Amino acid sequence: MKYGIDIGHNCPPVDTGAVGIRKEDELNKQVGDRVIEKLKALKYEVVDCTPSFASNLGNSLYKRVNKANEEKVDVYVSIHFNSGGGRGTEVFAISKEGKDIAKRVVDAIATLDYVNRGVKDGSWLYVLKNTKMPAILVEGGFVDSKEDMQRFNAEKTANAIVKGLTGSTVNEKDSENGDAKPSVDxxxxxxxxxxxxxxxxxxxxxxxxxxxxxxxxxxxxxxxxxxxxxxxxxxxxxxxxxxxxxxxxxxxxxxxxxxxxxxxxxxxxxxxxxxxxxxxxxxxxxxxxxxxxxxxxxxxxxxxxxxxxxxx
Ligand SMILES: [Zn+2]
Structure with a gap:
């Protein structure tokens, strides 16, 4: 099993994320790095699909998709945080298989006390449309929501995503009692x-x-x-x-x-x-x-x- 992890945005200056109470880029990176680390600890193959540079926004998106397709990953996961006045978590997908994975991931994140906005249709999203494997785009919470940002914990969110993807967590015991090892920020x-x-x-x-x-x-x-x-x-x-x-x-x-x-x-x-x-x-x-x-x-x-x- 090979996962393609795409840490949303983080490709300045052409592709940077939303800015609210906190910066989306920072949160995507904190969560994404941990997801990669945890999947590797569970002995999965992981391809980091985040480009280190791009000539424009379209090129940044193209490179993510291209990496996943070229490396023939089995599941593609793009990690983001939302903005725009709402609160809670939602996960986008297109295919039936993608939506099944999305459901497990959004439910796992929602156990961290986020509003569960559910699985959403992602047929308008470039990275979901153009990847050839089941693909999801995770919105871990709203960077402009005080409630979501007070709750934010990179370690717990990463554990939840990995749990949703694989059924396992790396720090199983810690995360189940809601007391995951605090993350250094x-x-x-x-x-x-x-x-x-x-x-x-x-x-x-x-x-x-x-x-x-x-x-x-x-x-x-x-x-x-x-x-x-x-x-x-x-x-x-x-x-x-x-x-x-x-x-x-x-x-x-x-x-x-x-x-x-x-x-x-x-x-x-x-x-x-x-x-x-x-x-x-x-x-x-x-x-x-x-x-x-x-x-x-x-x-x-x-x-x-x-x-x-x-x-x-
Ligand atoms: Zn984003």
């Missing part, structure tokens, strides 16, 4: 590191373990940070939170009247004054005071030396 690892640099402590008052795992402590720090910078407090390592964190870590120059609300709010939080995002008289006064105490150039401007005093 590189983006989250960066977030945890950034939160530690910014001294955003967890609910126990400590810095985070930089382990790439979304646990209660990390969620509490993410929420605290979102509150400080004025974002929606959802505890998700989402794009807006990443952008805000990167903004502050870049140590932007802040002086009277600047409009960097996110960074101003952070400085106000650090200086323990009212957080309103406006660098006015009160903020300038607080900065002057901080500079005086720290014996650094007293100018009321948050430049690199002042930043270096606050975040190391």
């Amino acid at each position: 590189i983006a989250l690892l960066k977030m945890q590191n950034g939160l530690n640099i910014l001294n955003i402590l967890d609910y126990t008052g400590k810095k985070l373990n930089e382990d790439g795992i979304m646990g209660e402590k990390t969620i509490s720090s993410v929420k605290r940070f979102q509150g400080i910078v004025g974002l929606e407090i959802n505890g998700i390592n989402d794009l807006k939170t990443n952008v805000a964190l990167a903004n502050i870590l870049s140590k932007p120059l802040l002086k009277f009247g600047n409009n960097n609300i996110v960074a101003n709010r952070y400085i106000q939080w650090r200086l323990n004054i009212i957080i309103d995002g406006i660098f006015g008289n009160d903020t300038e006064k607080a900065v002057l005071k901080y500079q005086t105490i720290k014996k650094i150039n007293v100018d009321g401007i948050v430049g690199i030396i002042t930043w270096n005093g606050l975040i190391v």
